[in-house]
Amino acid sequence: MKILIIIPAYNEETTIQKVIRSINLKMPEADILVVNDGSTDDTSKKASQAGAKVVDLPYNLGIGGAVQTGYIYAKENDYDIAVQVDADGQHDPSYIKDLIKPLIENSADVAVGSRYISKTDYRSSICRRMGMVFFSFLVSLLTNQKFKDTTSGFRAVNKDVINCFANNYPDDYPEVDVLVKLKKKNFRIVELPVQMLERQGGKSSITAFRSLYYMVKVSLSLIIGVLRSSEE
Amino acid sequence: MAINIYSISIAFSILFLLIVVELVRKNKLQERYSLLWIFISIVFLVLSSTSSFLDIIAKSLDIKNPPSLLFLLGLIYLIVYSLNTTVVVSKQNERIIRLTQELSLLKQKMSEKK
Numbered sequence: 001m002k003i004l005i006i007i008p009a010y011n012e013e014t015t016i017q018k019v020i021r022s023i024n025l026k027m028p029e030a031d032i033l034v035v036n037d038g039s040t041d042d043t044s045k046k047a048s049q050a051g052a053k054v055v056d057l058p059y060n061l062g063i064g065g066a067v068q069t070g071y072i073y074a075k076e077n078d079y080d081i082a083v084q085v086d087a088d089g090q091h092d093p094s095y096i097k098d099l100i101k102p103l104i105e106n107s108a109d110v111a112v113g114s115r116y117i118s119k120t121d122y123r124s125s126i127c128r129r130m131g132m133v134f135f136s137f138l139v140s141l142l143t144n145q146k147f148k149d150t151t152s153g154f155r156a157v158n159k160d161v162i163n164c165f166a167n168n169y170p171d172d173y174p175e176v177d178v179l180v181k182l183k184k185k186n187f188r189i190v191e192l193p194v195q196m197l198e199r200q201g202g203k204s205s206i207t208a209f210r211s212l213y214y215m216v217k218v219s220l221s222l223i224i225g226v227l228r229s230s231e232e
Numbered sequence: 233m234a235i236n237i238y239s240i241s242i243a244f245s246i247l248f249l250l251i252v253v254e255l256v257r258k259n260k261l262q263e264r265y266s267l268l269w270i271f272i273s274i275v276f277l278v279l280s281s282t283s284s285f286l287d288i289i290a291k292s293l294d295i296k297n298p299p300s301l302l303f304l305l306g307l308i309y310l311i312v313y314s315l316n317t318t319v320v321v322s323k324q325n326e327r328i329i330r331l332t333q334e335l336s337l338l339k340q341k342m343s344e345k346k
Contacts, residue, residue: 055336055337056339056340057333061329065332068333069336072333073340076337
């Protein structure tokens with residue numbers, strides 16, 4: 001079972017080494033690929049020093065394009081499972097084993113690490129929480145499956161989904177969109193509870209200023225996605 | 233010939249057509265993108281040089297001032313063409329992203345072999 005951990009990173013020099021080391025500790029059998037999305041700091045150097053494979057994108061493609069690069073790599077190198085982990089240290093690598101378990105047992109194609117059980121003092125702004133509730137409502141409505149945390153970027157996928165992502169992945173704000181697209185292609189998605197840590201450095205890509213654009217764009221994309229024929 | 237909306241339209245259509253042809257000839261504009269421009273300049277040339285024809289169409293559409301029809305057509309054409317342009321841009325954007333990804337993956341593979 002070949003497992004690839006994909007870490008998209010944009011200016012995460014403060015946290016990247018810590019993230020890589022803790023993944024190595026928890027998942028020594030997995031390969032780690034850092035997709036450096038045009039960082040202007042030392043992210044790339046620090047990641048390769050920590051022993052990860054690094055793909056350097058020549059300019060900032062955005063989260064969708066960066067993550068997809070990882071999936072193309074996984075497809076070309078014949079990985080069975082790919083796990084997406086954030087570079088800022090929010091995702092606790094101890095949960096990777098839980099995420100890939102349903103994939104190995106073949107009871108699901110995609111496992112999403114969901115922060116709906118938040119025993120940790122995971123803080124998020126009111127705006128963001130409202131957005132999360134709104135999207136979980138919209139996605140649940142469109143897919144007929146209850147989703148609690150649609151914006152989580154902590155997910156594991158199997159080979160079929162890797163191939164699907166390598167061919168087609170939304171370019172920005174992909175997390176929510178992808179759930180509906182996968183569900184439409186009849187992939188089985190499970191949501192598993194994980195604890196999210198406070199981000200340990202850097203800043204969120206979603207600023208208050210961009211949230212409105214985010215809401216409108218993702219909603220539109222979801223609704224148009226429903227109208228799209230499933231062959232695409 | 234008096235200087236009015238018709239003569240200006242005629243002059244502009246001819247000049248525009250020449251510019252488009254020249255751009256294609258110099259390989260600064262691809263043929264496939266020039267077709268719509270050539271088409272619209274010929275339509276404009278025909279409509280503005282045969283004002284009686286324009287009058288007939290305007291009358292049947294209940295347009296009081298026939299040259300308004302020229303404006304309407306020009307406006308509709310511009311809107312359609314800009315939509316077409318953004319479609320082209322979207323496609324190119326998708327290709328550029330793909331190229332960037334493939335290139336970066338190749339570079340990674342090369343550096344691993346060293």
